[in-house]
Amino acid sequence: MLAMNLLVFFVAAVQIYSVAPVIHTLNYFETSSQVAKLPDYLEVAYVDGVQIQQFDSNHRETKVKHDWVNKITQDNPHFWKRETENSIRNEQVNKVNIEIAKKRFNQTGGLFTSECPLVKFISCAGVHMIQLMKGCEWDDETGDVDGSMHLIYDGEDFISFEAKTMTWIAAHPQAFITKLKWDQIDEYNEASKNYYTEKCPSDLKKHVSNGRDFLTRTELPKVSLLQKTPSSPVTCHATGFYPITSSLFWRKNGEEIHEDVEMGQTLPNHDGTFQTSVDLKVEVTPAAEREYECVFQLAGVSEDIVIKLDAGSILSNARIQEEQDRKKAVTIAVPLVVLALVAVAAAVLAKRLKSKQAKYSQASVSTDSEPISG
The missing domain is CATH 3.30.500.10 (MHC class I-like antigen recognition-like)
Incomplete structure (x- = not known):
């Protein structure tokens, strides 16, 4: 504790x-x-x-x-x-x-x-x-x-x-x-x-x-959409990127937004890469799916990684747990x-x-x- x-x-x-x-x-x-x-x-x-x-x-x-x-x-x-x-x-x-x-x-x-x-x-x-x-x-x-x-x-x-x-x-x-x-x-x-x-x-x-x-290498992340419950914010999570100089944000109709958005932490991974996240308070409707997207930008890389808001691609608590079990990420020494x-x-x-x-x-x-x- x-x-x-x-x-x-x-x-x-x-x-x-x-x-x-x-x-x-x-x-x-x-x-x-x-x-x-x-x-x-x-x-x-x-x-x-x-x-x-x-x-x-x-x-x-x-x-x-x-x-x-x-x-x-x-x-x-x-x-x-x-x-x-x-x-x-x-x-x-x-x-x-x-x-x-x-x-x-x-x-x-x-x-x-x-x-x-x-x-x-x-x-x-x-x-x-x-x-x-x-x-x-x-x-x-x-x-x-x-x-x-x-x-x-x-x-x-x-x-x-x-x-x-x-x-x-x-x-x-x-x-x-x-x-x-x-x-x-x-x-x-x-x-x-x-x-x-x-x-x-x-x-x-x-x-x-x-x-x-x-120190000058570049590693692109895996970017996923996560949501604990249907009423929880949608989290855009990027992990495995290097260098740390990066941006992760939500866009609505092509414009970066700050309202109803909460930035997460940028944390180190055990392998020397980094992870970060950004939450969006939104109801995932067909209209919202057409409007919202998560964007990741990495220093030295010209092309952005863009993930469209899509109810079918959002990992819920159950699916997240399944992945964790599959990877045997149960205990940490x-x-x-x-x-x-x-x-x-x-x-x-x-x-x-x-x-x-x-x-x-x-x-x-x-x-x-x-x-x-x-």
Whole structure:
């Protein structure tokens, strides 16, 4: 139940790294938690939205997700040793940070008291989480680079760092102590700026060069119409596409519509592709079938995928269940659930940053962590 609650929390929305085609990103997502069945610490890295590596506290070594990622060791044979050491160090720092944050927020009350309302049940029950998005971006046309860090504690913005301005931004009153401390550590700030604007972009450029064929590929999706009940909205669902830069929308009589339309989430699939959906509130009548159609557009592909509204092609709950049974998609192993949680958490953090461009940089990656102070 707790894992499901976390998944619901993470699935707030997506557009992971929705950036211009010439902007490349290297992002690390750290999740430190006290959640049962989740590793104490997970760290995943993405290049242009594609997962390239993973570390977790159960296995304690960095695992590569694609063969081309290993090419980076041609220039630096000790690259993965360094990455693993950094992850272990970050794991220890984040353990300390959770304990510091618990004291900072005075999280010692009992359940369902005035000090611990129902909305804070998970935190008060002793389950706490730190999420960190760190990374850099590189414009391969202008050569511009930038980087930043964004930290969230128990689902709330805490503090962030902008590399170009070397500015710490306290997003929560309890973070001002941390901001004051880190503002005064010149060596830490310089090391952070050097990492985000030099070391991280250097690694990013190597990954982009090594994985260019994979990262520039195009995969078209399967597009289906779904409906839970005859009175439910009709969902247009596209899955299996790459890259993430895409559009999915409904048209009426040839014109894109927004009324009675609800956009779904863009989520990562286990194979590195993506899925998204869009709902339309409509009564499926012969007249509506003549008027409405769902359209999918993918960056770099000139021809649209168009699916006409057709009652005969809509998959109902029963037909969806039949397909799931046929594919034996009945159980999901815990490790896959963990990966899904991390991937979606990454998506949510990315959107949080995008929605706050006036305050935070668009991308974020990794230097040695520093405790948030007691």
